[in-house]
Amino acid sequence: MAILVCGGAGYIGSHTVRQLLEAGEEVVIADNLSTGHRAALSPAVKFYECDIRDKDVLKKIFAENKIEAVFHFAAYIEAGESVIKPLKYFNNNVYGMQVLLEAMTECGVDKIIFSSSAAVYGEPERIPIDEGDKTFPTNPYGETKLIMETIMRWVGAAHGVRYVSLRYFNASGAIEDGSIGEDHHPETHLIPLILQVPLGKRDHITIFGTDYPTPDGTCIRDYIHVVDLASAHLCALNYLRGGGESNHFNLGSGSGFSVKQIIDAAQKVTGQKIKTELGDRRAGDPARLVASGDKARKILAWAPRFDDVEKIIATAWNWHRTHPKGYDD
Numbered sequence: 001m002a003i004l005v006c007g008g009a010g011y012i013g014s015h016t017v018r019q020l021l022e023a024g025e026e027v028v029i030a031d032n033l034s035t036g037h038r039a040a041l042s043p044a045v046k047f048y049e050c051d052i053r054d055k056d057v058l059k060k061i062f063a064e065n066k067i068e069a070v071f072h073f074a075a076y077i078e079a080g081e082s083v084i085k086p087l088k089y090f091n092n093n094v095y096g097m098q099v100l101l102e103a104m105t106e107c108g109v110d111k112i113i114f115s116s117s118a119a120v121y122g123e124p125e126r127i128p129i130d131e132g133d134k135t136f137p138t139n140p141y142g143e144t145k146l147i148m149e150t151i152m153r154w155v156g157a158a159h160g161v162r163y164v165s166l167r168y169f170n171a172s173g174a175i176e177d178g179s180i181g182e183d184h185h186p187e188t189h190l191i192p193l194i195l196q197v198p199l200g201k202r203d204h205i206t207i208f209g210t211d212y213p214t215p216d217g218t219c220i221r222d223y224i225h226v227v228d229l230a231s232a233h234l235c236a237l238n239y240l241r242g243g244g245e246s247n248h249f250n251l252g253s254g255s256g257f258s259v260k261q262i263i264d265a266a267q268k269v270t271g272q273k274i275k276t277e278l279g280d281r282r283a284g285d286p287a288r289l290v291a292s293g294d295k296a297r298k299i300l301a302w303a304p305r306f307d308d309v310e311k312i313i314a315t316a317w318n319w320h321r322t323h324p325k326g327y328d329d
Contacts, residue, residue: 001026001066001067001068002025002026002027002028002046002065002066002067002068003020003025003026003027003028003067003068003069003070003071003237004028004029004030004061004062004065004067004069004070004071004109005017005020005027005028005029005030005070005071005073006029006030006031006052006070006071006072006073006074006100007030007031007036007072007073007074007075007115008027008029008030008031008036008041008045008047008071008073009029009031009033009036009037009038009040009041009047010031010035010036010037010040010073010074011171011181011182011183011184011226012073012115012168012171012226012229012230013029013031013036013071013073013074013115014036014037014040014041014180015174015175015180015226015227015229015230016071016073016229016230016233016234017029017041017042017045018042018175018180018230019227019230019231019233019234020234021042021044021045023234027042027044027045027046028045028046028047028048028061028065028067029041029045029046029047029048030048030050030052030057030058030061030074031047031048031049031050031074032049032050032051032052032074033049035076035184035185037183037326037327038327039327040180040327046065048061051096052074052096052099052100053091053092053095053096053099054099055099055102055103058099058100058103059103059106059107062103062104062107062109063107067107067109068109068111069109069111069112069113069237069240070100070104070109070111070112070113071112071113071115071233071237072097072100072112072113072114072115073115074096075092075093075096075115075144075145075148076088076089076092076093076141077117077141078141078188079119079139079141079142080139080188081141082139082140082141082144083139083140086140089140089141089144090140090144093141093144093145093147093148094144094147094148094151097148097151097152098151100112101151101152101155101161104161105155105159105161109161110159110160110161110162111161111162111163111237111240111241112152112161112162112163112164113163113164113166113233113236113237113240114148114149114152114163114164114165114166115166115168116145116148116149116165116166116167116168116248117141117142117145117167117168118167118168118169118222118250118252118289118291119137119138119139119141119142119145120135120137120142120145120146120149120167121133121134121135121136121137121142121167122134122135122136122137122138122142123136123138123286124286124288124289127256127288127289127290128222128252128254128290128291128292129250129252129289129290129291129292130250130292130295131167131248131249131250131292131295138284139284149165149248152165152246153246156246162240162244162245162246163246164236164239164240164244164246164247164248164249164300165247165248165249166229166232166233166236166248166249166251166296167248167249167250167251167291168224168229168251168252169221169222169223169224169250169251169252169253169289169290169291170189170190170221170222170223170224170289171189171224171226171229172189172191172223172224172225172226172312172313172316173191173225173226173227173306173312173313173315173316174226174315174316174318174319175226175227175315175319176227176315176318178315178318178319178322178323180319181316181319181320181323181326182226182316182319182320183323183326183327185326190221190259190262191223191262191266191312191313191316192316192320193205194262194263194266194274195266195270195313195316195317195320196320197272197274197275198266198270198272198274199320199321199324201324203275204274204275204276204277205263205274205275205276205277206276206277206278206279207259207260207263207276207277207278207279208259208279208280208281208282208285209279209280209281209282209285210278211281212281212287213287214258214287214288215258216258216260216261217260218258218259218260219258219259219285219286219287219288219289220256220257220258220287220288220289220290221256221257221259221288221289221290222252222253222254222255222256222289222290222291223253223256223257223262223309223312224251224252224253224291224304224306225304225305225306225312225315227305227306227315228251228302228304228305228306229251231302231304231305232249232251232296232300232302235296235300235301235302236249236300239299239300244299247299249293249295249296249299249300249302250291250292250293250295250296251291251293251296251302252290252291252292252293253291253293253304253307254290254291254292254293254294255290256288256289256290257309261309262309262313263276265309265310265313266313266317268310269310269313269314269317270317
C-alpha cells in the first residue's frame with residue numbers, strides 16, 4: 001500500500017516525503033508545481049504532475065496505485081494575498097479539497113492527513129492557544145482551512161473517511177543535510193527574509209511594530225522545525241492505522257520568540273551583523289501567537305526534536321547559504 005502526497009514537491013511536503021521513505025513507506029506524489037519544485041522530488045517516488053481539482057486524474061492515480069492514505073499539502077498559503085485574491089484561495093483550497101474527497105470516497109480510500117493552519121483561530125483569546133479555543137479566521141486563507149476541516153468532518157460522518165487535521169504554527173528550518181529547504185516566490189516568512197540580509201539579497205530587515213505588549217515590544221511567534229512537522233504526519237498516520245478517530249491537533253513548540261530575538265539568533269548563527277529598520281505595525285498582526293502542543297504529544301506520541309531557535313535557524317542557514325537562489329542553483 002502507498003501514501004499519496006498531494007503537494008509533495010513543496011516545502012513541508014518534500015520534507016515529509018523524505019521521512020516517509022526513510023520509514024520504508026511507498027510514496028506517490030501529485031503536484032502541479034505551481035509553488036513546488038521538481039528538484040525537491042526524490043527519484044525513488046512515482047510522480048504525477050497534475051492538479052488535484054482534476055478528479056479524472058486523481059481517480060487514475062488511485063486506480064494505478066494501491067493508496068492507503070492521503071497526505072494533503074496542496075493549498076495556497078499566503079494570508080496577505082488571500083485578502084486581495086480570495087476567489088483564488090477558495091477555488092484552489094476549498095474546491096480542491098472537495099474534488100479530492102470525492103475521488104477518495106469513489107475509490108474507497110478512507111484516511112487523510114491534512115495540512116491545516118493556526119490561521120483558523122484568528123485573533124487568539126488566550127495564550128497558549130488550545131485546540132478547543134474559538135475558531136474565527138481573520139483572512140480568506142484561514143477561512144479556507146477551516147472550511148476544509150468542516151468538509152472533512154461531514155464527509156467523514158457520511159462516508160467513513162477518517163482524518164487528522166494538523167494546525168501548524170510557524171514552519172521553519174530545513175533538513176539537516178541541506179539537500180532540500182524553503183524556497184518561496186515571493187518569500188514572506190520571517191527567518192528566510194532575515195537570512196537574505198547576510199546573503200546580500202536585501203539591505204535590511206524591517207521590524208513591523210515595536211510597541212506591542214511583549215517584553216521587547218515586537219511580535220512573538222511559535223516556530224516549529226519543518227522536520228518536526230513532518231514527523232507529526234507520520235505519527236498521525238500511525239494513529240489512524242491504529243484505529244484513531246478523526247481529530248485535530250496544534251503543532252507548535254509551546255514557547256515563542258520575538259522578532260528581535262529571531263534577528264539576534266540569526267546574527268549569532270551567521271556571524272554577521274543584520275541591519276534592521278523600524279516600520280509601522282501591520283494590520284491584523286496579533287502580539288503573540290503560541291500553541292499548546294500538549295494534545296499532539298499525548299495522543300499522537302509526537303515529540304519535537306528541535307527546541308532551540310538557534311538550531312532551527314542554523315539548519316535554515318545551511319540550506320540558504322548553499323542554495324542562495326533556492327532550487328535554481
